[in-house]
């Protein structure tokens with residue numbers, strides 16, 4: 512399998528503190544790759560660098576072989592690299608369905624010119640977006656609350672909506688940032704199932720930062736363990752869970 516994301520020799524310091532230390536990782540096309548590590552290991556910093564929210568001091572980020580290190584987060588989004596965080600904030604005063612319909616970039620109706628001079632084009636596009644949004648809302652299991660204001664949804668339902676918004680884009684690789692936080696176990700099961708289906712049936716690649724080990728264990732292969740800004744070990748969840756260095760990094764010497 513080819514790498515969709517290839518992070519090469521990244522360094523990043525804040526003040527005098529080196530937070531990412533010559534870190535290289537690859538995310539294979541079609542994988543659900545997990546990233547775990549103790550607090551302060553540098554996971555969010557590396558995510559920010561991959562998403563384009565932070566510039567590394569040195570090193571490169573490649574997307575399907577293309578060097579995107581100098582591109583903004585928005586430019587990366589248009590190349591198919593999406594961080595859910597970028598679209599995480601639902602519009603509370605709009606319905607769940609309308610929230611999905613807001614997502615597709617460059618809709619014809621956004622241009623005043625088109626609204627005035629090409630109304631049929633705008634109507635056609637709106638109908639297409641609505642059709643897609645209805646499909647997506649079914650897919651993520653929120654059909655019954657499609658007309659609810661997004662602000663009234665539960666935390667877990669908002670996460671499902673967030674995942675749905677991902678599906679309204681042309682993303683090929685999605686960075687999922689602690690998506691399980693605050694989600695009850697039932698909805699977490701739905702979220703995991705949907706991520707798997709997006710991966711298997713629709714070909715999305717995922718890179719997942721997660722503290723929830725159940726979610727990592729059920730979803731991710733391989734799992735990358737970051738410690739002190741570089742890769743400590745990479746492998747399947749069973750290797751990781753039985754690795755003494757990982758146990759030490761998480762729990763200290765008393766745990767092994």
Ligand SMILES: Nc1ncnc2c1ncn2[C@@H]1O[C@H](COP(=O)(O)OP(=O)(O)OP(=O)(O)O)[C@@H](O)[C@H]1O
Pocket residue numbers: 525526530548549550551552553554555556557
């Ligand atoms: N903008 C910043 N300025 C200064 N220090 C920062 C900044 N961002 C992160 N750090 C420091 O970098 C280190 C790594 O932080 P980071 O948030 O990347 O770790 P993490 O693995 O995501 O941790 P957690 O699991 O707790 O979210 C920490 O010591 C943190 O205090």
